[in-house]
Amino acid sequence: MIEELSLVLPLSRPTETDTSLAALVESYSAVLFRVAYSILRNQAEAEDIVQDTFVRVIEHRRALSELRDTRVWLVRIAWNLALDRRRRIRPEQMDDAFAQQLPSRNLAADIALDEAQQIQTVFRHIDRLPRAERQALLLSALDELNTSEIAQIMNKTESAIRALIFRARAHLRERLNKGDKA
Amino acid sequence: MNSPQTNPETRIPETRIPETRIDHALDALRHAQPRAGLEPRILHALESGRKRAPSLFAFLRLPSLRVPARRAASLPVWAAAAALTLIALAAVLLHRPTPTPHSTALATTEPATMEPGLAGGFSPLNTNTRTNGASAPAQPILSSRPKRTAILPTRSTSDLSSRPTSNLTSRPKAALFAAAAERPAGRIAPAQHLTPEEAADLADLHAPSHPAPPLPLTPQEKALLRLVRYRNTTQLAELAALNPEVSAARDAQEAAAFHAFFPDPPPLHQPGDSE
Numbered sequence: 001m002i003e004e005l006s007l008v009l010p011l012s013r014p015t016e017t018d019t020s021l022a023a024l025v026e027s028y029s030a031v032l033f034r035v036a037y038s039i040l041r042n043q044a045e046a047e048d049i050v051q052d053t054f055v056r057v058i059e060h061r062r063a064l065s066e067l068r069d070t071r072v073w074l075v076r077i078a079w080n081l082a083l084d085r086r087r088r089i090r091p092e093q094m095d096d097a098f099a100q101q102l103p104s105r106n107l108a109a110d111i112a113l114d115e116a117q118q119i120q121t122v123f124r125h126i127d128r129l130p131r132a133e134r135q136a137l138l139l140s141a142l143d144e145l146n147t148s149e150i151a152q153i154m155n156k157t158e159s160a161i162r163a164l165i166f167r168a169r170a171h172l173r174e175r176l177n178k179g180d181k182a
Numbered sequence: 183m184n185s186p187q188t189n190p191e192t193r194i195p196e197t198r199i200p201e202t203r204i205d206h207a208l209d210a211l212r213h214a215q216p217r218a219g220l221e222p223r224i225l226h227a228l229e230s231g232r233k234r235a236p237s238l239f240a241f242l243r244l245p246s247l248r249v250p251a252r253r254a255a256s257l258p259v260w261a262a263a264a265a266l267t268l269i270a271l272a273a274v275l276l277h278r279p280t281p282t283p284h285s286t287a288l289a290t291t292e293p294a295t296m297e298p299g300l301a302g303g304f305s306p307l308n309t310n311t312r313t314n315g316a317s318a319p320a321q322p323i324l325s326s327r328p329k330r331t332a333i334l335p336t337r338s339t340s341d342l343s344s345r346p347t348s349n350l351t352s353r354p355k356a357a358l359f360a361a362a363a364e365r366p367a368g369r370i371a372p373a374q375h376l377t378p379e380e381a382a383d384l385a386d387l388h389a390p391s392h393p394a395p396p397l398p399l400t401p402q403e404k405a406l407l408r409l410v411r412y413r414n415t416t417q418l419a420e421l422a423a424l425n426p427e428v429s430a431a432r433d434a435q436e437a438a439a440f441h442a443f444f445p446d447p448p449p450l451h452q453p454g455d456s457e
Contacts, residue, residue, distance in 0.1 A: 021228065025221050033216040047216060051224050058228065115206070122207035141208035169204060176200035 025054060028074050031144050035075050036082040038138040041123070045085060053078045069152075075145065076153045083135075125175045132156075133168035140165050 029050050036049035056077050057064070067073050126134055132154070139150045140161075151158045376384065399407065402424050422428050 022225060025224050025228075029221050029224060030216065033220065034212070034214055037214045037216075038211045041211075043217060047220060047223070050216075050220065051227055054224060054228055055231070118203050119207045119210060122203050126207070137208075138211065141211050143212055169201075172204050173200040176203060 021054065021057065024057060024070070024074070028071060029054075031071070031142070032074060032078040034142055034144070035078045035139075036085075038142060039079075039082040039086050040089070042089070045089065046082070049078055049081050049085060052081050056081075069149075072145075072149050072152050075149075079135075079139070079153055121179065122172070122176065125172055125179070128175075129168055129171055133164050133171065136161050136164035137168040137172075 032050045032053055033046050036046035037043070040046050040049070053074060057074070064070065126137065129137065135154060136150060139145055139153060140147075145153070147158045147161050151161045154161065156164075405420055405424065423432070
């Protein structure tokens with residue numbers, strides 16, 4: 001199916017014609033979806049972001065050949081688009097139903113419901129973290145980007161990223177503990 | 183049946199440990215999967231977007247004006263500043279007074295308020311400043327005009343007398359009109375364009391102010407005024423003292439008391455009397 005639709009990017013130089021949009025979509029759409037989904041927690045919105053990212057690729061196709069790391073570039077586009085989209089959607093539009101699907105289907109209903117509620121609580125606390133800490137934590141949670149790539153995306157140093165992730169987890173732990181005692 | 187594991191040390195269920203809960207939530211994000219067929223859908227959408235006929239207004243798109251996403255965050259600030267500037271400009275333009283025929287006629291007779299170097303104006307007040315060589319600040323003639331008409335009738339002669347030279351109050355109106363008629367007609371409309379009624383109005387407008395300013399009160403009037411205004415009984419004596427008869431009687435009484443206390447000294451002996 002993808003091969004049928006192979007859209008060879010109309011680049012000016014012959015070497016650049018190797019890069020096809022179909023290959024990019026096939027290679028990176030999943031990771032881009034997860035990047036967008038970590039921020040938006042809404043499948044439809046995340047898929048929109050992936051599509052918008054590739055629209056940007058078409059618009060900036062001439063810059064593709066000059067890129068050192070296409071993956072980081074694409075993730076950065078998707079990340080910024082998702083952050084922008086996040087400002088426009090209401091929190092209730094974020095799909096928290098998926099949290100109820102996360103617990104294992106083998107669990108009893110009451111335990112599964114309890115787990116789903118706990119996961120939702122964690123997401124609520126993540127949303128209340130300082131912006132930089134939240135972003136670093138979410139990018140690190142993807143497990144597809146190393147610290148230097150996260151640093152490139154967030155325009156920070158690697159040590160700053162490590163500190164942000166550490167602080168984010170500490171804050172999250174502290175708030176969850178406080179919530180349990182309350 | 184699966185049951186949640188428990189931490190043997192704290193007897194807290196495994197799922198209640200914050201670290202575990204955080205990892206669970208992050209795992210959920212990590213393993214999120216798009217709906218099936220995401221790639222074909224995206225490719226279809228992109229292809230249909232590329233094959234779409236170009237808009238008739240595509241030539242209006244200016245690629246150089248496209249703003250990067252990072253800089254786009256500052257656009258609302260600039261847009262707000264530009265909008266405020268436009269609103270202020272529009273407000274200034276809308277509230278600019280439009281010249282009415284009457285004000286135009288008046289305005290043409292006062293060029294000195296418009297430009298310092300302009301040919302002589304009709305207004306005697308302005309000729310005053312011109313003869314002194316004073317450089318009055320240039321003001322828009324239309325905006326300054328209503329202020330002057332509002333101030334002039336209440337201006338007192340003392341204000342006029344405080345001017346450096348006042349050859350205007352003694353100058354007859356007829357001479358003013360004649361002088362205005364003799365002036366060359368440049369950007370200034372000659373006085374003969376005025377109707378008699380307008381000329382009379384103008385003469386009234388530029389005539390020395392009247393009524394005369396109130397004279398300062400005499401001490402008696404001031405005392406009376408204070409008494410009427412404040413009804414202070416202690417001032418009654420002060421007011422009574424203003425009566426010449428009462429004051430004369432009081433003076434006589436004081437003189438008698440003085441003489442009673444200080445009797446007249448015996449006459450001095452002359453040096454030649456004792457011998």
